Amino acid sequence: MERLTESNPSWIDDELWERACEPDCEEIDAVYRKLKDYEDLEEQGRLIKLPCKVGDTVYAIGFNNNKPIIYESVVLSILITEKEIAFNVKVDEFGINSKLKQSMFDKTVFLAKSAAEAKLKELRGEENESSN
Helix, strand or coil: CCCCCCCCCCCCCCHHHHHHHCCCHHHHHHHHHHHHHHHHHHHCCCCCCCCCCCCCEEEEEEEECCEEEEEEEEEEEEEECCCCEEEEEEECCCCEEEEEEHHHECCCEECCHHHHHHHHHHHHHHHHHHHC
16 A cells, blocks of 8 residues: 655654644644554554454354355454464354454455355355256
């Protein structure tokens, strides 16, 4: 993503800047500095955007007796390693814990039940076509 802030902005203490942003200089300066901090973290590879948070419900497509079904799960924890980001979830229907990789989101794991249902419908359609 293109930076919106400068690493060493020359105008931060400039008198012209002070006059231009009156009366909200402190607020604008704080917003700028916060955005700069986020952009610095992003450049350093230390800022990540997660698809969900602990406590969220996710909908994963799995198989039961070779038939695709939707499993509703609650995110218990998030594990970040050098190789992957994984979400430890509790599958409500079976009371078991499972691990979902971030790469599964929007493919077989969804944040909305409607998105999971649409993907399940698509899978079942492919299943019907292959059995013909």
